[in-house]
Amino acid sequence: MNYLELLRALLPETALVVGALLALTFDLSFGVRQSRETRLHAAVIIGTLAVVAAMFGALSAGVADAVFGGVLVLDELTLASRLGVLMLAWLTLTLTGGTARLRHPAEFVAIVLFATAGFTLMAAAQQLLVAFLALELASLSLYILAGFDKSRPESAEAALKYFLFGGMSAAFLLFGFSLIYGLTGSIELPQIAHQLARQGQSPLLSLALVMVLVAFGFKAAAAPFHLWAPDVYEGAPVVSSALIASASKLAGFTLFVRLLWPGFGPAAGSVATAAGSPGWLPLVACLSAASLLLGNFAALAQSNVRRLLAYSAIAHAGVMLLGVIVAGDAGLGPLFYYVFTYGLATIGAFAVIAVVERAGCCQKITDLAGLHRRSPLLAGCFAVYLLSLAGIPPLAGFFGKFTVFAAALNLGGLAGPAGWLALLAIALSAVALYYYLVMLKQALVVAPADPASAPVPVPADAAIVLVFTALLLVLLGLFPSVVLRIF
Amino acid sequence: MTPATLNDYVLISAVLFAIGFFGVLLRRNTLVIFMSLELMLVASTLALVAFSRFNGTMDGNVFVFFILTVAAAEVAVGLAIIVALFRKRHTVQVDELNTLKN
Numbered sequence: 001m002n003y004l005e006l007l008r009a010l011l012p013e014t015a016l017v018v019g020a021l022l023a024l025t026f027d028l029s030f031g032v033r034q035s036r037e038t039r040l041h042a043a044v045i046i047g048t049l050a051v052v053a054a055m056f057g058a059l060s061a062g063v064a065d066a067v068f069g070g071v072l073v074l075d076e077l078t079l080a081s082r083l084g085v086l087m088l089a090w091l092t093l094t095l096t097g098g099t100a101r102l103r104h105p106a107e108f109v110a111i112v113l114f115a116t117a118g119f120t121l122m123a124a125a126q127q128l129l130v131a132f133l134a135l136e137l138a139s140l141s142l143y144i145l146a147g148f149d150k151s152r153p154e155s156a157e158a159a160l161k162y163f164l165f166g167g168m169s170a171a172f173l174l175f176g177f178s179l180i181y182g183l184t185g186s187i188e189l190p191q192i193a194h195q196l197a198r199q200g201q202s203p204l205l206s207l208a209l210v211m212v213l214v215a216f217g218f219k220a221a222a223a224p225f226h227l228w229a230p231d232v233y234e235g236a237p238v239v240s241s242a243l244i245a246s247a248s249k250l251a252g253f254t255l256f257v258r259l260l261w262p263g264f265g266p267a268a269g270s271v272a273t274a275a276g277s278p279g280w281l282p283l284v285a286c287l288s289a290a291s292l293l294l295g296n297f298a299a300l301a302q303s304n305v306r307r308l309l310a311y312s313a314i315a316h317a318g319v320m321l322l323g324v325i326v327a328g329d330a331g332l333g334p335l336f337y338y339v340f341t342y343g344l345a346t347i348g349a350f351a352v353i354a355v356v357e358r359a360g361c362c363q364k365i366t367d368l369a370g371l372h373r374r375s376p377l378l379a380g381c382f383a384v385y386l387l388s389l390a391g392i393p394p395l396a397g398f399f400g401k402f403t404v405f406a407a408a409l410n411l412g413g414l415a416g417p418a419g420w421l422a423l424l425a426i427a428l429s430a431v432a433l434y435y436y437l438v439m440l441k442q443a444l445v446v447a448p449a450d451p452a453s454a455p456v457p458v459p460a461d462a463a464i465v466l467v468f469t470a471l472l473l474v475l476l477g478l479f480p481s482v483v484l485r486i487f
Numbered sequence: 488m489t490p491a492t493l494n495d496y497v498l499i500s501a502v503l504f505a506i507g508f509f510g511v512l513l514r515r516n517t518l519v520i521f522m523s524l525e526l527m528l529v530a531s532t533l534a535l536v537a538f539s540r541f542n543g544t545m546d547g548n549v550f551v552f553f554i555l556t557v558a559a560a561e562v563a564v565g566l567a568i569i570v571a572l573f574r575k576r577h578t579v580q581v582d583e584l585n586t587l588k589n
Contacts, residue, residue, distance in 0.1 A: 156572040167565070
């Protein structure tokens with residue numbers, strides 16, 4: 001037990017928490033006499049500095065096998081996931097500075113930073129207690145962010161729904177953890193894996209795995225645990241939705257893939273052949289198939305932009321779960337690349353919605369009509385994000401899908417559920433392309449509903465987010481090995 | 488009377504968990520749903536303490552202290568959300584919260 005070592009490993013979290021407290025203190029002491037605009041920008045600058053400091057902290061923490069007796073692990077996945085989450089949090093903060101109209105700007109920034117601290121801790125947790133605490137720190141912050149806009153009843157309703165589903169999934173996770181602890185006598189993942197390999201399957205273990213997977217399904221917004229996602233994406237403030245849809249997803253997948261493969265790997269079972277063998281892999285395959293089908297077909301019926309993005313997120317969760325299935329065989333590269341580039345594209349799409357909403361209304365898909373005349377920059381970037389989500393080469397979304405499907409087909413060809421899922425996902429990509437193109441048609445082809453509609457002004461901060469994400473999506477699509485060779 | 492065994496404790500915690508779960512699913516008042524959620528957390532707490540006692544390790548007991556803290560934080564956030572909602576909608580019944588629907 002070495003506390004200095006622990007402190008070095010937790011540098012990013014320390015930087016984020018100190019930044020959050022500084023933002024609050026600054027606002028309380030100097031902000032009272034300032035305008036709301038100035039307070040927001042001061043808080044965003046402090047928050048950005050904290051995130052940058054956390055990035056340096058994550059880099060300087062380096063790679064170590066087990067920290068503080070195995071409580072945390074600093075491997076390549078931790079480093080990549082921390083940097084990815086911090087980058088997505090930075091984009092969210094910058095977007096907040098550009099577009100948000102908040103009555104309590106410093107509190108908002110502080111809670112974003114607390115949530116980010118939860119995400120980075122989720123990326124490093126290697127013990128059930130730390131995993132649970134990190135998950136709760138992130139979740140509780142996200143509930144507050146979802147309900148932050150007290151002037152709109154939809155925001156509070158979204159927060160309540162998110163909170164109730166989230167609280168239930170946390171209880172399931174906890175009960176699953178307690179059963180795992182009872183079965184193996186340990187809360188540390190390496191010991192749990194060691195014990196599970198000796199014990200083999202038992203009914204109690206199956207129950208524990210189902211409970212953990214319920215919580216995973218909630219965090220990933222996978223069907224049938226997706227019910228919160230459309231309401232939260234629609235009702236929450238745009239910036240909060242962006243964070244919930246991107247960074248929270250990346251951190252959640254990192255946490256659960258670490259729980260499932262290094263922790264519960266001996267109970268994985270198999271989906272490579274048609275007969276398979278019992279374990280959690282067949283369950284994850286079922287979640288993946290349900291999400292793919294429900295997400296893609298329900299998205300066709302949506303007329304609200306944010307609900308459509310939510311259902312497309314459910315469909316993407318299906319592909320990500322396929323990435324979890326192949327992670328045991330092909331490594332974490334495909335999954336991480338897919339989730340990270342998905343997060344970038346989603347945050348970009350929400351940035352477009354935020355900017356359009358700032359200039360007026362952006363609820364229905366038809367509200368995007370004539371975006372190419374009202375703001376060519378917005379329309380161009382929107383096209384990049386949606387085409388990346390749809391998986392059109394050479395954008396990053398295409399390569400993400402390609403690596404995941406290739407790994408799934410490598411697992412056992414078409415002999416087993418993994419291969420069938422890949423085929424299903426490829427077929428449903430055509431459905432997905434349809435609803436993305438419906439949105440793009442409104443943005444790029446249709447003339448504005450009102451010919452005299454004013455151009456949409458793009459604030460400088462939001463323009464940075466838009467251009468940065470669009471560029472990154474193109475560059476990562478052209479040079480995917482930059483991310484893939486980390487693993 | 489024979490002393491309670493590990494199975495008894497796990498059974499009770501499973502029953503508590505199930506009561507909480509059905510409470511969340513079936514009740515219509517947000518506050519009662521909220522209490523049921525807490526019951527689910529308490530059920531896991533009981534299981535953890537029992538396992539800790541019968542495994543002979545302290546990890547489960549330490550876990551419980553953190554769960555209590557997290558549950559308190561969760562109550563604070565949850566009640567704040569309910570208050571914010573009540574101010575806007577003047578109801579705590581979940582059936583009436585349906586503005587967000589397609």
